[in-house]
Amino acid sequence: MEVKVYNTRQKTIILEMLKNNKNKHLTADDMLFILSAQKVSVSRATLYRYLDVLVSTGDVKKYILSESDKACYQYVDSGKSCKEHFHLMCIDCGTLQHLECIHINEIINHVEKDHKFKVDPGRVVFYGLCEECMRNKQEE
Amino acid sequence: MEVKVYNTRQKTIILEMLKNNKNKHLTADDMLFILSAQKVSVSRATLYRYLDVLVSTGDVKKYILSESDKACYQYVDSGKSCKEHFHLMCIDCGTLQHLECIHINEIINHVEKDHKFKVDPGRVVFYGLCEECMRNKQEE
DNA sequence: TTGCGTGCAAAGGTTTTGCATGGCA
DNA sequence: TGCCATGCAAAACCTTTGCACGCAA
Numbered sequence: 001m002e003v004k005v006y007n008t009r010q011k012t013i014i015l016e017m018l019k020n021n022k023n024k025h026l027t028a029d030d031m032l033f034i035l036s037a038q039k040v041s042v043s044r045a046t047l048y049r050y051l052d053v054l055v056s057t058g059d060v061k062k063y064i065l066s067e068s069d070k071a072c073y074q075y076v077d078s079g080k081s082c083k084e085h086f087h088l089m090c091i092d093c094g095t096l097q098h099l100e101c102i103h104i105n106e107i108i109n110h111v112e113k114d115h116k117f118k119v120d121p122g123r124v125v126f127y128g129l130c131e132e133c134m135r136n137k138q139e140e
Numbered sequence: 141m142e143v144k145v146y147n148t149r150q151k152t153i154i155l156e157m158l159k160n161n162k163n164k165h166l167t168a169d170d171m172l173f174i175l176s177a178q179k180v181s182v183s184r185a186t187l188y189r190y191l192d193v194l195v196s197t198g199d200v201k202k203y204i205l206s207e208s209d210k211a212c213y214q215y216v217d218s219g220k221s222c223k224e225h226f227h228l229m230c231i232d233c234g235t236l237q238h239l240e241c242i243h244i245n246e247i248i249n250h251v252e253k254d255h256k257f258k259v260d261p262g263r264v265v266f267y268g269l270c271e272e273c274m275r276n277k278q279e280e
Numbered sequence: 281t282t283g284c285g286t287g288c289a290a291a292g293g294t295t296t297t298g299c300a301t302g303g304c305a
Numbered sequence: 306t307g308c309c310a311t312g313c314a315a316a317a318c319c320t321t322t323g324c325a326c327g328c329a330a
Contacts, residue, residue, distance in 0.1 A: 006304045006309055028294080043312045048295060050310095064204045070294070088257045099255060107247050115239060116271035117228045123267035131256035146284055146329045168319075183287045188320060190285095210319070 010042045014050050018060060018075035025063070025072035025094040058122040061096065063089055087125045092133035099126070150182045154190050158200060158215035165205065165212035165227075165236070205229070205236075205265050214262075226261055230270035237270065 017034055018026075026034075028047060035042055051073055054060035061074050074096055076087075086104055088097040108119045129137065157174055158166070166174075168187055175182055191213055194200035201214045205227065226244055228237040248259050 004305080004307095004309065008304070008310060010311070044294095045296080045313080046311055052296095088251070088255070088259075090257075091260070091263075097255075097257065099251070099257075101250075101255070103247065103250050107243060110243055111228070111239070111266065115228070115237075115241070116274075117230075117237065117239075117266070117268055118274050119228075119266045119268040120231065123231070124265070126251070126257070126259050127263040128257055128259040134256075134258050144282090144284065144330080148285060148329075150286070184319095185288080185321080186286055192321095 010046050011050055013040050013042055014047060015054075018054075018073070022075050022077070023095070025074050027070045027072055029070075031073075061087065061089075061125060063125055063127075086121055088130070089125050089127050090130035090133055091127050092129060092136075095130055097130065150186050151190055153180050153182055154187060155194075158194075158213070162215050162217065164238075165203075165214055167210045167212055169210075171213075201262070203263055205263075227265045228270070229265050229267050230273055231267050235270055239266075 013035065014031070017031060017038075021034070024030075028044065028051070031047060032042070032044060051060060051062070055062045055073070059076060061076055063072055063074075064070070072094075074094075076096070085098055085100040088099050089095075090097075104121075108121060112118050153175065154171070157171060157178075161174070164170075168184065168191070171187060172182070172184060191200060191202070195202045195213070199216060201216050202211055204211050225238055225240040228239050229235070230237075244261065248261060252258050
């Protein structure tokens with residue numbers, strides 16, 4: 001049985017805000033702050049509930065940066081299907097790169113065949129250091 | 141001025157337990173469960189306090205596997221570098237599998253060399269379906 | 281004896297949930 | 306009108322902290 005989904009003012013507001021902050025990693029608090037600065041109001045519960053939905057549909061990535069224990073969220077452009085490629089998240093600067101690469105797909109097939117585990121690429125995030133941050137680390 | 145450090149029963153118990161579970165990611169709850177099964181008791185506060193010390197000395201690695209907000213800890217043998225393995229998290233039943241596999245190292249090297257991104261394997265989680273849940277899905 | 285370590289309970293901060301109300305289709 | 310979504314407050318959750326007592330050296 002199909003579950004109906006309603007469009008609401010709150011969902012529109014949240015989605016717009018996420019799209020306007022595409023390249024930033026936002027905590028729930030950050031988002032509530034942004035929204036309150038815009039003089040629009042969404043309850044914390046609604047925000048978390050909708051973020052959960054967006055994460056499960058793959059429109060938003062959720063991750064936890066090492067330092068703080070807070071969850072961060074980032075909107076992912078669904079123009080190109082992000083469900084079929086991987087993501088590289090820099091743990092220093094927070095930049096999210098999209099990685100399309102045959103080798104990765106080979107690995108997925110390997111894991112499914114030989115390890116009996118069907119990976120959902122859209123949900124996987126590789127954490128590490130991007131080129132720039134790696135260089136900065138070495139200079140320290 | 142030097143701060144004195146005392147050896148105690150609790151510290152010995154915790155360190156032994158961590159060494160006996162070298163290749164596993166343990167949450168605080170996991171550890172308390174293991175200890176209670178061994179019929180030894182350490183308070184939660186003491187556990188967290190000592191883990192903090194071990195993390196700061198580098199004997200224990202702390203990280204948060206994304207999406208579960210729990211901190212994981214792992215004893216690190218000072219001799220060898222931390223084993224490079226990935227994790228398979230079943231999005232249905234929540235089981236976490238440890239995946240040690242040569243192909244993984246190839247992928248890490250490939251991503252570092254050709255995509256200029258240094259992956260930290262300890263923090264990467266592959267989300268997907270385990271064998272059992274995959275079978276259950278197909279039967280539905 | 282000194283003062284670090286411990287256990288308990290309470291507090292802290294983030295996220296989730298129960299319930300009555302609001303509002304989309 | 307049916308029933309999903311929302312807001313509020315409370316609960317759940319993991320982790321930290323204050324305080325008095327215990328215990329290593």
